[in-house]
Amino acid sequence: MKAAVVVFPGSNCDTDCFHALRDVMKTPVEFVWHKERAFPKVDLVVLPGGFSYGDYLRTGAIARFSPVMESVKQHAAHGRYLLGICNGFQILLEAGLLPGAMLRNKSLSFVCKHVWLKVENTQTGFTKNMKKGEVLCVPIAHGEGNYYCDNETLRELQGTNRIVFRYTSEKGESGEAFNPNGSVDDIAGLMNEKGNVLGMMPHPERASERILAGEAVVADGSEDGRKIWESLLESL
Amino acid sequence: MTMTQPAVKITPELIADHGITPEEYEKIIKILGREPNLTELGIFSVMWSEHCSYKNSKPILKLFPTQGTRLLVRAGEENAGIVDIDDGLAVCFKIESHNHPSAIEPFQGAATGVGGILRDIFTMGARPVLLMNSLRFGNLDLPQTKRLFRGVVEGIAHYGNCIGVPTVGGEVYFDESYEGNPLVNAMCLGIVSKDGIVKGKAAGVGNPVYYVGSATGRDGLGGAAFASRELTEESHEDRPAVQVGDPFMEKLLLEACLELIKTDALVGMQDMGAAGLTCSTCETAARGSTGIEIDIAKVPRRETGMTPYEVMLSESQERMLIIAKKGKEEVVERIFEKWDLHAVKIGEVKEGHLMRVLEEGKLVAEIPAKALADDGPVYIREEKKPDYLKEAQVLNLDKILEPKDFNDTLKKLLHHPSLASKAWVWQQYDHMVRTDTVFYPGHDAALIRIKGTKKGIAVSTDCNSLYCYLDPFEGGKIAVAEAARNVVCTGAVPLGVTNCLNFGNPMKPEVFWQFHQAVLGMVEACKALKTPVTGGNVSFYNESPAAAIYPTPTIGVVGLLENIDNRVSSFFQSAGDLIFLIGSTLNEIGASHYLMVEHGLKKGLPPRLDLEKEAALQEFLLEASRHRFLASCHDLAEGGLAVALAESCFGQMENKALGAVIDQLDLLHKPSKVLREDALYFGETQSRAVISANPKHKEVVIRTAQNHGVPIYQIGKVGGPELIIGDRIKVEVRELKKIYESSIPGRMAL
Numbered sequence: 001m002k003a004a005v006v007v008f009p010g011s012n013c014d015t016d017c018f019h020a021l022r023d024v025m026k027t028p029v030e031f032v033w034h035k036e037r038a039f040p041k042v043d044l045v046v047l048p049g050g051f052s053y054g055d056y057l058r059t060g061a062i063a064r065f066s067p068v069m070e071s072v073k074q075h076a077a078h079g080r081y082l083l084g085i086c087n088g089f090q091i092l093l094e095a096g097l098l099p100g101a102m103l104r105n106k107s108l109s110f111v112c113k114h115v116w117l118k119v120e121n122t123q124t125g126f127t128k129n130m131k132k133g134e135v136l137c138v139p140i141a142h143g144e145g146n147y148y149c150d151n152e153t154l155r156e157l158q159g160t161n162r163i164v165f166r167y168t169s170e171k172g173e174s175g176e177a178f179n180p181n182g183s184v185d186d187i188a189g190l191m192n193e194k195g196n197v198l199g200m201m202p203h204p205e206r207a208s209e210r211i212l213a214g215e216a217v218v219a220d221g222s223e224d225g226r227k228i229w230e231s232l233l234e235s236l
Numbered sequence: 237m238t239m240t241q242p243a244v245k246i247t248p249e250l251i252a253d254h255g256i257t258p259e260e261y262e263k264i265i266k267i268l269g270r271e272p273n274l275t276e277l278g279i280f281s282v283m284w285s286e287h288c289s290y291k292n293s294k295p296i297l298k299l300f301p302t303q304g305t306r307l308l309v310r311a312g313e314e315n316a317g318i319v320d321i322d323d324g325l326a327v328c329f330k331i332e333s334h335n336h337p338s339a340i341e342p343f344q345g346a347a348t349g350v351g352g353i354l355r356d357i358f359t360m361g362a363r364p365v366l367l368m369n370s371l372r373f374g375n376l377d378l379p380q381t382k383r384l385f386r387g388v389v390e391g392i393a394h395y396g397n398c399i400g401v402p403t404v405g406g407e408v409y410f411d412e413s414y415e416g417n418p419l420v421n422a423m424c425l426g427i428v429s430k431d432g433i434v435k436g437k438a439a440g441v442g443n444p445v446y447y448v449g450s451a452t453g454r455d456g457l458g459g460a461a462f463a464s465r466e467l468t469e470e471s472h473e474d475r476p477a478v479q480v481g482d483p484f485m486e487k488l489l490l491e492a493c494l495e496l497i498k499t500d501a502l503v504g505m506q507d508m509g510a511a512g513l514t515c516s517t518c519e520t521a522a523r524g525s526t527g528i529e530i531d532i533a534k535v536p537r538r539e540t541g542m543t544p545y546e547v548m549l550s551e552s553q554e555r556m557l558i559i560a561k562k563g564k565e566e567v568v569e570r571i572f573e574k575w576d577l578h579a580v581k582i583g584e585v586k587e588g589h590l591m592r593v594l595e596e597g598k599l600v601a602e603i604p605a606k607a608l609a610d611d612g613p614v615y616i617r618e619e620k621k622p623d624y625l626k627e628a629q630v631l632n633l634d635k636i637l638e639p640k641d642f643n644d645t646l647k648k649l650l651h652h653p654s655l656a657s658k659a660w661v662w663q664q665y666d667h668m669v670r671t672d673t674v675f676y677p678g679h680d681a682a683l684i685r686i687k688g689t690k691k692g693i694a695v696s697t698d699c700n701s702l703y704c705y706l707d708p709f710e711g712g713k714i715a716v717a718e719a720a721r722n723v724v725c726t727g728a729v730p731l732g733v734t735n736c737l738n739f740g741n742p743m744k745p746e747v748f749w750q751f752h753q754a755v756l757g758m759v760e761a762c763k764a765l766k767t768p769v770t771g772g773n774v775s776f777y778n779e780s781p782a783a784a785i786y787p788t789p790t791i792g793v794v795g796l797l798e799n800i801d802n803r804v805s806s807f808f809q810s811a812g813d814l815i816f817l818i819g820s821t822l823n824e825i826g827a828s829h830y831l832m833v834e835h836g837l838k839k840g841l842p843p844r845l846d847l848e849k850e851a852a853l854q855e856f857l858l859e860a861s862r863h864r865f866l867a868s869c870h871d872l873a874e875g876g877l878a879v880a881l882a883e884s885c886f887g888q889m890e891n892k893a894l895g896a897v898i899d900q901l902d903l904l905h906k907p908s909k910v911l912r913e914d915a916l917y918f919g920e921t922q923s924r925a926v927i928s929a930n931p932k933h934k935e936v937v938i939r940t941a942q943n944h945g946v947p948i949y950q951i952g953k954v955g956g957p958e959l960i961i962g963d964r965i966k967v968e969v970r971e972l973k974k975i976y977e978s979s980i981p982g983r984m985a986l
Contacts, residue, residue: 009575010484012400016671019687035574049669051398054484110393112666141397141666206668211685211800 001236003029003044006072008063013049013085013205020205021046025229032068039071043236044081047072047088049141049203059102059144060090069095081125081232082197086142089189089199098192098199099157100149105142106182112141114222115180117188117202118168121161124191125235126198129227135172136165136224138202140180145201147183147190157190165189165200204228244274254281260613267607275545275593275601279608282511282549283518286776289612292742293774296752299759300769306731307768314436314523315356315507317770319731321796324430325686327693328362331370331423331736331792333775337479338420342387343394346420347481348456350395351553353424355507358490359556361434361497362426365670366684367396369406369422370697370736370790374415376653376983381410384418386984392422393664398483399490403665404673405682406697409654413705416780421736423697423792427686434497436506438520438528438559438585443503445517445528445583448572449489449555451536452513455479456551485554485577492575493556499571501564508555514548514608516557517583518591522609529592530583532600544600548593559585619752620745628706631826631840638914639834642878642964645918647975648833649875650882655829656979657886678886679806680722680871683797692797694728696720700874701786703842706827708750708787710842712757714922717850718873719793720765724854725869725925727804727861728795733762735772735791740784742776750787751776758789764847765854767793802861807887808894808928809867811955815896816937817877819853819924820947821904823915829874830918845922849946853923856944865933865940872924878917878961880926885959885969886976893969898952898961917964928954 003021007014014031021029030040053062063069069091076082076097084092092098105111117136119127130136149157157163165188167179179186181201189200204225206212213222244250251261254277264272264280272280286292302311308326309318316330334349350367357364369392374381396403401424438445456479496502504524506516513535521528532547542550558579560568565581572579586592591608593601639645649655662677674692675683681696698719704711720730735758740747762769772792778785797803808815825831826840860866868887872880885895905911912919929937934950941948960966 009488010398012398012487012669016669019671023687050400051484051487054398054482056484109390110397110664110666112397112668113663139668141668143397203668206671209671211674212668212671 002042008052011050020208047084049086060094064095084199092199103146110143117165129231137222145181283608284612304768329425332773343391346388346391347395357426359507362428367403372419397666413786437504438524446558451538501567504559518605518608521605527586527588531594533596617748619749622746650976660980680725692800694795696722701788704787708753709757712754713761716761719791723795728797732770738788813928813954876918895956901962
């Protein structure tokens with residue numbers, strides 16, 4: 001697998017994704033600067049977290065006009081994998097690659113902590129190494145992760161099995177107490193119809209190594225983020 | 237010289253408005269050989285303000301030990317000190333206050349405090365890798381405190397989260413003495429390769445001087461002078477003196493500057509912080525012993541009609557001054573263009589020693605750079621031991637009745653917002669970005685790894701200001717020792733100290749006495765623990781309309797863990813592990829949180845710190861962690877043994893409480909049986925820690941402690957759902973944790 005991490009001005013998880021792919025997963029990876037129009041041929045493009053263009057106007061709203069986005073869209077149109085994490089997810093929504101929009105967290109505060117994610121769909125390149133109903137522990141860090149879409153879209157997402165991750169308890173129960181931002185239907189990650197574009201608020205690159213396990217929160221530590229990279233490696 | 241500015245008459249009122257005394261004005265005339273014009277008067281006023289010149293603190297600050305074999309850049313030489321951590325790497329760190337702006341406008345005040353300390357670090361060529369902060373507010377049950385607290389936390393989160401530097405720890409205290417004058421001290425640490433250190437120096441006559449970053453506006457006009465005054469009821473009218481931060485702009489500036497450092501085009505770099513363009517030009521020239529000339533007509537502006545005075549004194553954020561190599565202009569310009577930032581050549585390095593400011597070629601100010609930067613006035617202020625101490629230091633232990641229900645006391649302590657969980661605060665900070673954070677906030681010290689090495693860096697900030705109020709000398713000593721001890725608890729060896737000295741008005745002899753005493757205490761501890769001071773900041777005039785704040789010399793200690801696999805958690809790890817108390821316990825409840833929370837008294841002498849014992853404790857903990865004998869290690873501070881044990885139980889995830897049974901406390905009563913029960917449970921005797929270890933390490937742990945001459949008591953075992961201490965405390969850990977975690981969110985929800 002070959003991967004590329006797009007760098008927008010204000011991206012700040014770009015080096016973290018790069019590190020997870022290159023140093024942890026031993027995958028060839030390169031950075032692509034947002035002004036680039038010439039795009040490398042890769043199997044996976046990651047739109048990393050951060051505050052692209054300062055997130056002025058709305059999160060991800062300016063990044064969608066970035067020169068690089070044309071190539072990103074073409075990459076996706078060819079059926080190759082595209083993963084948007086946090087701000088990257090917000091950009092995918094603004095660019096119309098995924099449906100819906102992002103609102104401010106219900107608490108109105110930025111929140112950074114580990115959350116539990118239930119794997120709802122394992123028939124994707126991003127999750128094929130997981131078990132259906134498996135609960136992962138992965139951190140979030142955002143002020144605007146309150147995913148919203150209209151009822152019709154929601155029914156379509158549900159009907160076509162496109163909700164990939166939901167916020168739950170450690171045991172996989174759903175409930176308001178386990179949803180950290182108020183997102184519709186506890187959605188933490190969703191994909192497009194073809195299944196090659198995934199947007200998710202949690203940060204798998206922050207849960208890819210044992211040393212970052214955050215023992216204050218998770219007794220046995222968590223490397224659950226690795227499972228996404230491992231699934232992708234296996235899919236390709 | 238000929239000045240073409242419209243002449244504003246310099247009247248005694250105008251001079252006084254600039255905070256310049258008649259004697260200082262005489263000195264200015266002597267330096268210039270003539271009367272200054274308005275722009276020059278403004279320039280002198282900011283450079284000679286306490287904030288920039290340390291005129292009231294310099295003679296005292298000279299007492300700090302600043303020598304050390306690992307020091308690459310020493311205190312006062314540059315924007316921040318730099319310490320060698322071997323293998324070609326070094327750490328650059330500093331703590332700085334933004335108290336007054338935060339009192340007026342908490343969100344922007346705190347945000348720009350973070351922005352400023354970040355620039356201090358990357359201007360040295362270091363990549364910022366962590367932020368910490370030390371915050372002090374009034375009583376959290378008051379609505380105005382909640383507003384300030386919420387605003388400051390959101391401001392720090394806004395700036396740090398956006399720029400992508402994790403805020404990994406710190407401290408928050410609440411006390412009436414900070415009513416209306418909160419303390420916001422921000423610390424940053426960066427990593428730099430030894431051969432990539434950049435100096436804030438102008439050198440090489442003819443080299444171009446660049447202005448890079450944001451455009452200049454009228455914001456923060458005279459902020460340094462503002463920070464050097466007391467807050468009054470009218471201070472809210474100073475709001476324009478508070479700057480507005482743009483972390484996105486700073487992120488671009490950071491990346492562009494670090495990219496420039498990798499080229500061969502850079503000579504020197506200096507951020508525009510307090511006193512903006514004025515400070516950066518005269519300081520770079522003074523350090524390089526050269527002259528400098530700039531034309532402010534070229535400075536990018538976001539407002540029209542700005543006078544030279546306003547341009548020179550503006551404290552607009554996210555700006556830097558760069559001295560480049562002649563002939564390499566294109567390299568500089570190309571990099572800043574890539575990042576869509578201004579990079580304008582505004583002048584050049586000149587022969588001589590003058591800072592010359594032009595406007596469209598016409599001279600508007602001309603001052604010897606060194607006179608501004610280095611030759612400011614220095615005062616030795618009068619000092620007097622305050623009268624309040626006589627009464628406040630007296631505590632008659634016979635009159636302090638021990639509480640009936642120790643469970644209840646423990647719960648009260650854990651529910652006090654100063655001791656309670658700060659998760660409400662740090663969950664608003666992105667504490668994980670950069671994927672280096674190994675110990676999250678809530679540990680004794682924050683710990684990050686350095687990718688590509690085995691190294692870890694531990695950082696702690698500390699100060700018990702009630703101790704400093706009741707005995708500034710002992711309080712200063714303890715602040716250093718405790719911060720170092722916290723770092724040691726993780727297994728890291730303390731390398732150096734940065735401090736942020738928050739005090740009241742230095743013109744008051746009592747305040748100056750507190751300041752001097754606290755510094756003397758810190759000096760003693762720094763020498764004994766071999767941790768030189770690498771830099772920091774002084775913040776005077778912290779007075780609300782009511783009175784001066786408690787003296788608060790905040791200490792930041794940075795430590796190096798050679799092998800991060802040897803790190804030691806603050807939390808109990810496994811049921812069955814043995815628990816040891818390290819260090820002796822005395823009848824020391826003076827100045828304790830127990831006395832304040834249970835008896836409503838802020839009285840007595842703080843505990844005495846014996847630096848030899850402290851050093852021995854730290855040596856023992858370091859040796860034990862190096863050999864991986866320890867499962868956990870947590871120092872004893874506010875709330876004493878009971879609170880330390882409770883906190884050690886709180887590490888495990890929500891539903892898996894890990895309690896402890898402490899059933900061998902009687903050992904501590906031997907041989908004299910004079911120890912009070914409340915002192916045993918809640919007293920704050922120094923140089924103590926609670927450790928846990930696998931039973932197989934029992935003998936070797938005890939032997940190691942004895943080798944270091946450190947008292948060690950095996951007091952109990954990890955395990956069970958409850959915390960049981962002797963026959964006085966027995967509570968479910970889950971219940972304690974709920975009390976601990978609900979305190980701040982509960983108050984903020986009201």
